[in-house]
Amino acid sequence: MRIDRGEVIALVGENGSGKTTLAKLLSGLYEPDGGRVSWDDTDLAEVDPDELRHRIAVIAQDHTRWPLTARYNISMGTDKGEPALVAAAEVAGADQVVAELPHGYSTLLDRRFKDGQELSGGQWQRIAVARGFHRDAPLLICDEPTAALDARAEHALFERIRQHADGRTVLLITHRLASVRYADRIYVLDHGKVVEHGTHDELMGLDGLYADLYGLQARAYSA
Ligand SMILES: Nc1ncnc2c1ncn2[C@@H]1O[C@H](COP(=O)(O)OP(=O)(O)O)[C@@H](O)[C@H]1O
Ligand SMILES: [Mg+2]
Incomplete structure (x- = not known):
């Protein structure tokens, strides 16, 4: 190949x-x-x-759902700045997911936390794709x-x-x-x-x- x-x-x-x-x-x-x-x-x-x-960036079949903020779930702690974050989210359609969250990118994606939110499978999948793109x-x-x-x-x-x-x-x-x-x-x-x-x-x-x-x-x- x-x-x-x-x-x-x-x-x-x-x-x-x-x-x-x-x-x-x-x-x-x-x-x-x-x-x-x-x-x-x-x-x-x-x-x-x-x-x-x-x-290499891998968007895997079984992506991980980190009990962290939306921002962290996409950036994984790297700091490439807001434009890179937003661009990756847009490609993945994750911007629409984030727009509906009460605290935007700062929302904790785990309902066990105060103010935390749970996402659906399809919404998590967009976050995972954004993570792959953000890795660049x-x-x-x-x-x-x-x-x-x-x-x-x-x-x-x-x-x-x-x-x-x-x-x-x-x-x-x-x-x-x-x-x-x-x-x-x-x-x-x-x-x-x-x-x-x-x-x-x-x-x-x-x-x-x-x-x-x-x-x-x-x-x-x-x-
Ligand atoms: N070339 C190969 N030789 C031996 N075993 C293989 C080979 N390719 C795949 N397998 C085995 O076949 C199984 C299914 O492979 P996998 O890569 O998960 O398939 P797919 O992703 O197409 O569903 C796994 O157990 C894997 O280890
Ligand atoms: Mg497979």
């Missing part, structure tokens, strides 16, 4: 096909048993893990950050991420194929292996697994 700087790449495949595993290998969270992962010409095995982590790393990995959302909301979110990629490299992971049509390239996984890759049109032309799954899902949506 090859990812060029500034590309929006999608990893697709059915549940259990290995998308999360591959993303963790690419981001250095897992070490490969065989083969190698390199950034430019440097093998990840030779890179200081801290160095690497600064270059050259590689952004979004691993099905949209489990709490329906297919249409996932599509809208991926579109926003794509439009605000701003030269970052983005890896979008999903099992919903309608969300990845406009990725620069798509890798299709099956049972832990890359079985096809190309643009949406190329993969449809191949008439293989991607085209099969796409047809199945398209029929399910139109039903």
Whole structure:
């Protein structure tokens, strides 16, 4: 698998096909048993893990809900200033969530505290996406950050991420194929292996697994 700087790449495949595993290998969270992962010409095995982590932002499937303020949940204690905070929130649609909070960004996101607020799954998900954007790393990995959302909301979110990629490299992971049509390239996984890759049109032309799954899902949506 090859990812060029500034590309929006999608990893697709059915549940259990290995998308999360591959993303963790690419981001250095897992070490490969065989083969190698390199950034430019440097093998990840030779890179200081801290160095690497600064270059990657992950919006994970299971994001953490910190019992802290909205501001802290997005900035994670880094101080990049208000404009960076607000910009990240806007891309994620978290600005609308914050606007409804009694104390805005200073609201504690935990009902166990005085004046604390609880958020819904979808609202937390926007905060988690804002956190990923605020980190402002050259590689952004979004691993099905949209489990709490329906297919249409996932599509809208991926579109926003794509439009605000701003030269970052983005890896979008999903099992919903309608969300990845406009990725620069798509890798299709099956049972832990890359079985096809190309643009949406190329993969449809191949008439293989991607085209099969796409047809199945398209029929399910139109039903
Ligand atoms: N290339 C591989 N070789 C061996 N096991 C794999 C491989 N890819 C994935 N797995 C295993 O398959 C399971 C599901 O993988 P996961 O990455 O969580 O799938 P997905 O994110 O596509 O749902 C995990 O137990 C994982 O360790
Ligand atoms: Mg997964």
